[in-house]
Amino acid sequence: MGGAYTGGSTEAPPGRFTLDSRETQLPSFGYPLCNTSTPCRPGLSALSGTALKLTVNGQDHEFDVAREMPLLWVLRDHLDLTGTKYGCGIGLCGACTVHIDGVAARSCSVLAGDAEGREITTIEGAAGLVSDLVREAWTEADVVQCGYCQPGQIMTAIALLSKNPKPDSDEVERAMNGVLCRCGTYLRVAAAVRRASEGL
Amino acid sequence: MTPLSRRGFLLGATAAGGLVALGGTSWLMRRPGLPGGGDYTIPYDPTVFLSIDPDGTVTLQSKHLEMGQGIMTGLATLVAEEMDADWSRFEVELAPADTAAFLNTHLGRQGTFASSGIANSWVQMRRVGAGARAMLVAAAAERWGVVEGEVSVAGGVLRHEPSGRRASFGELAHAAMAQPTPDPETLELKSPAEWERIGHTALRVDAPEKISGEAAFALDVRRPGMLRAVVARPPRFGGVVAGFDAEAALDVPGVREVIEIPSGVAILADDTWSAMRGREALPVDWDDAGAESRSTDSILTEYREIAQRPGVLALDRGDVESALGGAAQTLDYEYTFPYLAHTPMEPLSCVMERTDEGVEVWAGCQLQTLEQWAVAQVMDLDLEQVRINTVFAGASFGRRANPRTDWIPELAHIVRVSRLNRPVQLVWTREDDVRGGCYRPVSLHAGRVGVDASGAIAGWEHRAVSASLVLGTPWSYADARAGVDRATAGGIMETTYAVPDLRVDVHAPTSPVPVGFWRSVGDGHTIFMIETLLDELAERSGRDAVEFRLTHLREDARAQAVLERAAEAIGWWGGPPGGRAYGVASSFDDVSGRRTYVSMIAEVGLDVGRLDIHRIVAAVDCGVVINPNIVAAQIEGSVAFAVSTVLRNEITLRDGFVVQSNFHDFEPTRLAEMPQVEVHFVSSDTPPSGIGEAGVAPVAPAVANAVAALTGRRFRALPLPLHELGATLGASPGPVIRPTGLHP
Numbered sequence: 047m048g049g050a051y052t053g054g055s056t057e058a059p060p061g062r063f064t065l066d067s068r069e070t071q072l073p074s075f076g077y078p079l080c081n082t083s084t085p086c087r088p089g090l091s092a093l094s095g096t097a098l099k100l101t102v103n104g105q106d107h108e109f110d111v112a113r114e115m116p117l118l119w120v121l122r123d124h125l126d127l128t129g130t131k132y133g134c135g136i137g138l139c140g141a142c143t144v145h146i147d148g149v150a151a152r153s154c155s156v157l158a159g160d161a162e163g164r165e166i167t168t169i170e171g172a173a174g175l176v177s178d179l180v181r182e183a184w185t186e187a188d189v190v191q192c193g194y195c196q197p198g199q200i201m202t203a204i205a206l207l208s209k210n211p212k213p214d215s216d217e218v219e220r221a222m223n224g225v226l227c228r229c230g231t232y233l234r235v236a237a238a239v240r241r242a243s244e245g246l
Numbered sequence: 247m248t249p250l251s252r253r254g255f256l257l258g259a260t261a262a263g264g265l266v267a268l269g270g271t272s273w274l275m276r277r278p279g280l281p282g283g284g285d286y287t288i289p290y291d292p293t294v295f296l297s298i299d300p301d302g303t304v305t306l307q308s309k310h311l312e313m314g315q316g317i318m319t320g321l322a323t324l325v326a327e328e329m330d331a332d333w334s335r336f337e338v339e340l341a342p343a344d345t346a347a348f349l350n351t352h353l354g355r356q357g358t359f360a361s362s363g364i365a366n367s368w369v370q371m372r373r374v375g376a377g378a379r380a381m382l383v384a385a386a387a388e389r390w391g392v393v394e395g396e397v398s399v400a401g402g403v404l405r406h407e408p409s410g411r412r413a414s415f416g417e418l419a420h421a422a423m424a425q426p427t428p429d430p431e432t433l434e435l436k437s438p439a440e441w442e443r444i445g446h447t448a449l450r451v452d453a454p455e456k457i458s459g460e461a462a463f464a465l466d467v468r469r470p471g472m473l474r475a476v477v478a479r480p481p482r483f484g485g486v487v488a489g490f491d492a493e494a495a496l497d498v499p500g501v502r503e504v505i506e507i508p509s510g511v512a513i514l515a516d517d518t519w520s521a522m523r524g525r526e527a528l529p530v531d532w533d534d535a536g537a538e539s540r541s542t543d544s545i546l547t548e549y550r551e552i553a554q555r556p557g558v559l560a561l562d563r564g565d566v567e568s569a570l571g572g573a574a575q576t577l578d579y580e581y582t583f584p585y586l587a588h589t590p591m592e593p594l595s596c597v598m599e600r601t602d603e604g605v606e607v608w609a610g611c612q613l614q615t616l617e618q619w620a621v622a623q624v625m626d627l628d629l630e631q632v633r634i635n636t637v638f639a640g641a642s643f644g645r646r647a648n649p650r651t652d653w654i655p656e657l658a659h660i661v662r663v664s665r666l667n668r669p670v671q672l673v674w675t676r677e678d679d680v681r682g683g684c685y686r687p688v689s690l691h692a693g694r695v696g697v698d699a700s701g702a703i704a705g706w707e708h709r710a711v712s713a714s715l716v717l718g719t720p721w722s723y724a725d726a727r728a729g730v731d732r733a734t735a736g737g738i739m740e741t742t743y744a745v746p747d748l749r750v751d752v753h754a755p756t757s758p759v760p761v762g763f764w765r766s767v768g769d770g771h772t773i774f775m776i777e778t779l780l781d782e783l784a785e786r787s788g789r790d791a792v793e794f795r796l797t798h799l800r801e802d803a804r805a806q807a808v809l810e811r812a813a814e815a816i817g818w819w820g821g822p823p824g825g826r827a828y829g830v831a832s833s834f835d836d837v838s839g840r841r842t843y844v845s846m847i848a849e850v851g852l853d854v855g856r857l858d859i860h861r862i863v864a865a866v867d868c869g870v871v872i873n874p875n876i877v878a879a880q881i882e883g884s885v886a887f888a889v890s891t892v893l894r895n896e897i898t899l900r901d902g903f904v905v906q907s908n909f910h911d912f913e914p915t916r917l918a919e920m921p922q923v924e925v926h927f928v929s930s931d932t933p934p935s936g937i938g939e940a941g942v943a944p945v946a947p948a949v950a951n952a953v954a955a956l957t958g959r960r961f962r963a964l965p966l967p968l969h970e971l972g973a974t975l976g977a978s979p980g981p982v983i984r985p986t987g988l989h990p
Contacts (some may be wrong), residue, residue: 131591138909167460184453188875190453190457194463233923
């Protein structure tokens, strides 16, 4: 992952298909790359107003992208932080959940320009006691199936427990109800949140 | 052993190239037909599937797609068991498209379908593990100058106790590679008493990277200079492009190219959002002359008329007319079921780029043989020039096993036409997914069933009207070519209930609406029909619903045991708690002779003015259980998958347009609606039969039967008409479901 990656190992797991974003940052190709430092097309900056400045996982970034681009796509396509998932684009599924100033937010429904000056944390940058306990609990409860919604589940759980370390079952249900899992890992999601809460 | 290339066992396991001919004909010749389906050789060579690093890490190529079902963990368990490998140094990779090496042993084509992942690998993968162990033992014996019988293996280490010598798998990998591949028939596999991994719970091997967020799905693949593409597709199935104004889309910042392809107009841009904005700006005229223009209601009206006429005979045993004539009671029925979308959480996506050899693809590819062939057709390449890297799929439920193929060759069309020569990632939005077809087909089931004075089923004639999933597709099979698609008439044709006099015929009307496999396939509707009818027949005969079923299962001890276990586990005979009801249903699913037994009892309440599915108690016999935790997870997931089809899910056509578009009007089950699920295993020593789908079909009829017990009303359609029952949905969405901005 890119330099903004602060959670877990920076090494991709061995032997798997890996995301080589380092390669994409080397201007060794016969065409201009569209990334954080190269405008996609002449005039884009003018159209989109001033450069966008975001603080993601503790690092400052500047982009030449439209300020009305949803935060989700800036994270995914311009920072290659692919742990934040696209599921519906209209704030109904929670797969794109990130923390903005510590609060869970649907990055598909937040305009990038509105996130300026805020602390944005993605699954790659989530760290600390609550994050550790949540991930341990996720492992012990063997929650995941396909895994696609799990970053959103985990980010939602971390936000909940950071604010309310001892949620009752109704509070767990209310907080987690907004994150869809088509594989149906819900019973284990709820169990893992309770388990993580025990360590707080 | 066919001389498959030895790709593994050593460092740097190589790509799929270089496979040689099987049976004298080359796989690699361009050919009009889809490969496979004829004679084929099952590979057992450990070097095809395994590599061993010098540090002792064993890496298995998973010939099956991981889409949440846990197959990587299951296959690893089978191999590691027989290999006596060190589990902490056992890794799994998703194998690329390579039919000869990674075929599904049930079909001779590479693919993950019909809950067959473990079943088709059960013998093969254990032989691969045992073969690898034998080669390592032979290498150790040769190096140490001892007899093989004195070499023991445990935890990835070989030992010669008399001399005290020992070596790790890594140290002997080179030498083992030079050993002859053992004859798979002579390999002795462990007895169940010797199993240390099979039947025990191991944490999933794919969990850590999915918890860290690093797991790469197709949407997460990044290639240098990659463009994103979205496609404007006809709003009605079967429509085609009549004209479009590319300039309007090209004026959107970031849009690079606008091109026509067979499925619509593709917009290529620097990022996904720009591509989506380009599509919004693109005016397209559609020619709907050949498009579906009916509404669901009118389709069902036509189906009702079709059902008046005999269809293609699928099954006719006993003497149905006499049996029905002599029945004490008969029941005429008509059931209807809507189109259903799969909506896996990861919408469809794939990445493709041109290479010196041909093209390289990254996809959560479920039917590799089919997709590779389809891409080769589009690009006019040989199969070997199409490299498909299989990546994690954000679930599928059948969506990625489209017998017609769609999104992968769609991207091939884009790459073929594009003048930019850059890698392209195709993105289907959620709206594209919900409106993209490949649905479980709308269907109508009609017939008559009788019971005699003793309460035994006496005659059953059944007619199914449903579009065929496979007829006319490259994936078609023999039955379908004869006009009978078991994928839509299944469930009733193979029922294990005693129905001596049974006739089934089918109609397969066609439509431009593409339909496909949807988790549990035909059972999803036929089991609803069977199990709600059995409940009603039991009631009319004055019999208990479980006892009535048991008397019809006398010939099937496994089915009896599973149903009895579910009934005992919930305390069926003691009755439900006050204000609630139990409903029972089973799927004794049979796929090509593999029968999986699942009985479920739902505990349901309407007592607080809404339908609450409190819990589902399930009993399961799926043969040998490789990993109980994963089997339980499949049952839990099946319940979640089915509950929303009971409550609300349907795809409806209005004048050919799909009404639904996203999760607000096609909303999957949410956490608050999830019943408690208990899974009870009935132990079995038969080979594993598959568990990915069998848990889906019983859920809806079990709930419907429970609601019938509460209300006295029987149901002939899904979703249940909750508004007519005065019930509101169980979930209260609450503020978290609304789109949240910065200030939730």
